[in-house]
Each structure stands twice: as structure tokens, then as C-alpha cells.
Amino acid sequence: xxxxxxxxxxxxxxxxxxxxxxxxxxxxxxxxxxxxxxxxxxxxxxxxxxxxxxxxxx
Amino acid sequence: xxxxxxxxxxxxxxxxxxxxxxxxxxxxxxxxxxxxxxxxxxxxxxxxxxxxxxxxxxxxxxxxxxxxxxxxxxxxxxxxxxxxxxxxxxxxxxxxxxxxxxxxxxxxxxxxxxxxxxxxxxxxxxxxxxxxxxxxxxxxxxxxxxxxxxxxxxx
Numbered sequence: 001x002x003x004x005x006x007x008x009x010x011x012x013x014x015x016x017x018x019x020x021x022x023x024x025x026x027x028x029x030x031x032x033x034x035x036x037x038x039x040x041x042x043x044x045x046x047x048x049x050x051x052x053x054x055x056x057x058x
Numbered sequence: 059x060x061x062x063x064x065x066x067x068x069x070x071x072x073x074x075x076x077x078x079x080x081x082x083x084x085x086x087x088x089x090x091x092x093x094x095x096x097x098x099x100x101x102x103x104x105x106x107x108x109x110x111x112x113x114x115x116x117x118x119x120x121x122x123x124x125x126x127x128x129x130x131x132x133x134x135x136x137x138x139x140x141x142x143x144x145x146x147x148x149x150x151x152x153x154x155x156x157x158x159x160x161x162x163x164x165x166x167x168x169x170x171x172x173x174x175x176x177x178x179x180x181x182x183x184x185x186x187x188x189x190x191x192x193x194x195x196x197x198x199x200x201x202x203x204x205x206x207x208x209x210x211x212x213x
Contacts, residue, residue, distance in 0.1 A: 015107050015110055015114075016107070016194065016195075016198075019103055019104065019195075019198060022103045023099075023103060026096060026099045026100065026103070027096070031089075031091055031092050031095045031147075034092075034095035034096055034098065034099040035095050035098065035144050035147055035148050037099045037102070038095070038098040038101070038102040038140065038141075038144045039102075039141065039144050039145075041099070041102035041103055042102050042105075042137050042140055042141040043141075044106060045102070045105050045106045045133065045134075045137045046134055046137050048106075048113070049109055049130045049131075049134040049137070050134070052109075052113050052116075052126075052130055053127065053130055053131065053134075056116075056123055056126060056127055057127075
């Protein structure tokens with residue numbers, strides 16, 4: 001199997017596992033904590049997406 | 059070929075199944091606003107992970123530039139919709155008949171936008187293994203949307 005593909009697959013598993021851990025953690029949060037979490041994640045995602053798009057367009 | 063694809067896709071899909079199980083326990087909460095907030099948090103997490111995955115796949119050469127642009131622009135749009143919903147939820151002390159429409163509208167818009175991202179972005183990715191990985195994250199976001207389906211009467 002292509003080593004690069006193995007590396008990407010392992011990264012995906014790590015990312016999905018992290019996502020699962022975040023969701024489990026979120027199950028014990030208050031409404032306000034959940035909304036703060038969602039807001040922070042959203043801001044991070046938008047910033048990452050904008051940076052990545054800027055990189056792709058240069 | 060099919061066997062290899064199955065192996066590459068099966069582990070992420072197993073994790074998504076675990077995620078669905080975790081979310082189903084989350085959905086047992088009685089408070090409607092709490093469920094609405096949990097859905098927003100789950101969607102935000104899923105979109106964040108999907109964005110990171112798209113970047114990783116691009117850097118690994120597993121998706122091309124155009125595929126990456128379509129994916130990330132779609133993710134960015136979905137994140138904006140979710141952020142607006144989060145701000146609206148903050149202003150409600152409870153969810154009742156006077157403000158429940160906000161959740162109904164959010165679910166409808168998110169469902170449409172996730173379908174568009176899937177059809178125009180994920181399903182058009184040429185590399186089958188990359189497509190399978192991205193589809194797993196789409197499934198995670200849809201699972202989070204499912205948390206509020208009982209609040210809106212959606213099946």
C-alpha cells in the first residue's frame with residue numbers, strides 16, 4: 001500500500017477519534033458552554049478555511 | 059480494488075458509528091434548548107474536522123486544488139450558517155412555540171447546504187479513498203443534525 005495513503009488514513013483516524021472525544025466531552029456541558037464551544041469552533045474553522053483558500057489562490 | 063477501498067473506508071466508518079451512538083445518548087436530554095445547543099456544537103465539531111481533513115488530503119496530494127476549493131468554500135458557508143444559529147440560540151432562555159421556528163429554519167438550511175456540499179464537493183472527488191473519508195465526516199455532521207429532528211417534527 002502507498003505509504004502516503006497510509007499516513008493520510010492514520011491522520012483521518014486520529015481526527016475522527018478526536019471528534020468523537022470532543023462530542024463525548026460536549027455531552028456534559030451546560031447550554032452556555034455548548035454555545036461557547038460551537039462559537040469557538042466556528043471561528044477557528046472559518047479562519048482556517050480563509051487561510052487555506054488564500055494559500056490555494058496564490 | 060473494491061477490497062482495498064473497503065479496508066480504507068471501514069475504520070473511519072466504524073468511528074462514525076461510535077459517534078452516532080454517542081450522539082444518540084446526547085439526544086436523550088429532556089431540555090429542548092440543550093438539544094438544540096448540542097446539535098450546534100456537534101455540527102461545529104464535525105465541520106472543523108472536515109475542514110482539517112480537506113487540508114490534509116490536499117497536502118498529501120489525495121485531492122486536487124479545485125476539489126479542495128469547492129470543499130472548503132462549502133464548509134465555510136455551512137460554518138457561517140451554524141454561527142448565526144448559535145448567536146440566535148444565545149438570546150433564548152428556552153425553546154418554545156414562539157422561537158422554535160429558528161431551529162426549524164436552521165435544520166432546513168443546514169440539511170440543504172450539507173446535501174449541496176456532499177453532491178457538489180464530496181461526491182465529485184476523484185480519489186475513492188479520499189471520497190470515503192470525507193463522506194464519513196458528512197455522516198458525522200448529519201448525525202448532529204439528527205439531534206434536533208424530534209424538536210422540529212422532521213423524520
